[in-house]
Amino acid sequence: MSEGNRQKEGLNTRAAGVVAGAVMLSRVLGLARELIFAGLFGAGRGMDAFLTAFRAPNLLRDLFAEGALSTAFVTVFSQRIATEGEGSAWKLASKMATLTTVFMSLLSLLGVIFAAQFIRFLAPGFPAEKAALTIQLTQIMYPFILLVSLAALVMGMLNATNRFTIPALASSFFNIGSIAGGVAFGWWMDPHFGERSLVGLAMGTLLGGLLQFGVQLPGLYKAGFRFVLDFNWRDPGVRQVLFLMLPAVIAASAVQINVMINSIFASYLGNGPISWLSYAFRLMQLPLGVFGVAVATVTLPVISKAAALGEMGRFRSTLAKAMRLAVFLTLPSAVGLIVLAQPIIALIYQRGKFVDADSLHTAEALQFYAIGLVGYSCIKVLSPAFYAINHKWTPMMVSFLSIGMNLLLNWVFIFRLGMGHKGLALSTALSATVNFTLLYLLMTRICGALETRAMVDTLGRCLLAALPIGLVGCLSQPWLASMNHAPVIVRIGSLLLVIASAGLLFGLISWGLKIEGFSEFLGIVSRKLRRKA
Secondary structure, three states, X not given: OOHHHHHHHHHHHHHHHHHHHHHHHHHXXXXXXXXXXXXXXXXXXXXXXXXXXXXXXXXXXXXXHHHHHHHHHHHHHHHXXXXXXXXXHHHHHHHHHHHHHHHHHHHHHHHHHOHHHHHHHHOOOOOHHHHHHHHHXXXXXXXXXXXXXXXXXXXXXXXXXXXXXXXXXXXXXXXXXXXXXXXXXXXHHOOOOOOOHHHHHHHHHHHHHHHHHHOOHHHHHHHOOOOOOOOOOOOHHHHHHHHHHHHHHHHHHHHHHHHHHHHHHHOOOOOOHHHHHHHHHHHHHHHHHHHHHHHHHHHHHHHHHHHHOOOHHHHHXXXXXXXXXXXXXXXXXXXXXXXXXXXXXXXXXXOOOOXXXXXXXXXXXXXXXXXXXXXXXXXXXXXXXXXXXXXXXXXXXXXXXXXXXXXXXXXXXXXXXXXXXHHHHHHHHHHHHHHHHHHHHHHHHHHOOOOHHHHHHHHHHHHHHHHHHHHHHHHOHHHHHHOOOOOHHHHHXXXXXXXXXXXXHHHHHHHHHOOHHHHHHHHHHHHHHHHHO
């Protein structure tokens, strides 16, 4: 490898580290945001209304802005720089910025006008007063989709010009803005933080979106971009961006349809379920973001290069090893979340208007969500691999199959088995597990064996190693419960002691069983320590 290539690889490693750290910071701030709002408003009618109202524009953010738009634009913008120079690329950026502003402004206007119809569809089980509050909050927050779409476009421009730090931190500024603005505006509307303060939270959400967009603009100016209104949308580059977005938008729509289905069912379950599910899923995203996304980020460039060079043996072995590492990292996390859900939720959320019953119901949702954690993390690794081998429609088709399964399971668990919000969490977890299984089988059919025997062996050994986590968690429950009224610092120390003890036992047994992922994990840690030294 040449010195230039080494330097380039080093730059990519540092950029990946920045992005990974920024993702973690954003997840922690997002958790802090929900923690603060839970303490102020609990998990009743008001938060159900706010979360449903925020979900309306957030569905479109996940569908159009973050992911599909940014990825497609970076691809075309980078090609334009390489083939025609930066001047041509910046002209394309102006065309896309103009198109995004016009289209998303129109979409925002339609969202405000038809908010009532959208909420009746999204939450048909809401009684009249709850629906009216939700509609009001939706109308305030719908322009958020315009701000976040422009933020995604700017992020793409900066990443394409090798500027990673500020774009990676932009979502953290959204959380900071929504927390500070939400609390300030909420107090201004009602110092006692009644339901009127939810209007302040909605205004804070807009402030957060504005910060996410605005914080990136100075860097974009330094990069050389000067915005000019340009309505020449017949440009081949614009068409190429829209064409590349199509499969990603369709695939993402399957996920969003599942979210809408869950919201529809949850709206019939009274006050609280939407909030409990949201708080629980936010907590589950921490190990998913740290482990699943991290493994996927490291793996994708390697398998993409292997596929491009026709080295399918290397492609299969790298992908298989990555999935085994994801299993090793997330399976103990899943067991820990299942057995320690109650004390974790109580410690993090229970204060103010978030009471014992809310902790119990949120913990129930977390336990069922955690069943699908391994499947979720493996999907993060496996799904992008289909794009590397030019089978980009396969994950989309599997996602649509999961819609039917999710719908059926929701109906069975809620209306036949009476599981309530727990049924929604369980159906989500099972759908993710089946989704991964189908993707795995299809990948083996397309590319050949993925070292399935080694995968099953790793899964079995990890389950054995994780048994002490479950045992320690169960035995410690009475002791942790006795700490419920102790000072917060004592409760934190007690829970960390239990987690550390369980983690140490898992590590020792993993070493004794010679689990492959354990040596990989130790190698990563030792390399990080050597770099710091």
